[in-house]
Amino acid sequence: MRKIMLVCCFLLGLTAISRAQGGGQRMSPEDRAKQLQTTLKLTDDQTGKITAILKVQATKMDSVRTAANGDRTAMRTAMGPIRTAANDQIKALLTPDQATAYQKMLDEQRARMQQGGGGGGGGGN
Known part of the structure; x- marks a missing residue:
């Protein structure tokens, strides 16, 4: 019984460590585009261009x-300039409503970063 408990504690510790280290991983461009597609209700064409x-x-x-x-x-x-250029290119592909929602997302991410709360999945500001 003690061995089983020891193994469980060991596995739990490994899981906690891997999650802590994985917290800093960046999302792939494809995952970020899919997230934007869901959040901003992008068309498939917009999503493809944003992925690029x-x-x-x-x-x-x-x-x-x-x-x-x-x-x-x-x-x-x-x-900074790389992010700005990408954000400007993305905004150019969006409808006015989508662009407003995208800018709001960027502002919220920037606020979280300034408070030390992380970028919310890869950032984009």
Whole structure:
């Protein structure tokens, strides 16, 4: 009985550790586009175009992460314009109602980040 309890505690600990480490993982461009499709009620055409924009953004941001070599200040400075450009491209594809809802999402994510609450699944601000 003690061995079973020990194994259960061990597995529970591993699960907790993996969840804690997984909390910082970024969503894939495809997952982010699907999330936006649901939230903003995007058409399939809009979703496809937004997925392409997010893939380009992810590639550029990965390059910045590699080049910055762990320097968070350099990463933030370089990533700001990349995010802004992607957000502007996405807004151009949206209807006025969708663009308003998207901007509200970005504002809420920015507020959470400033309060230290995380980016809500990959950010996009």
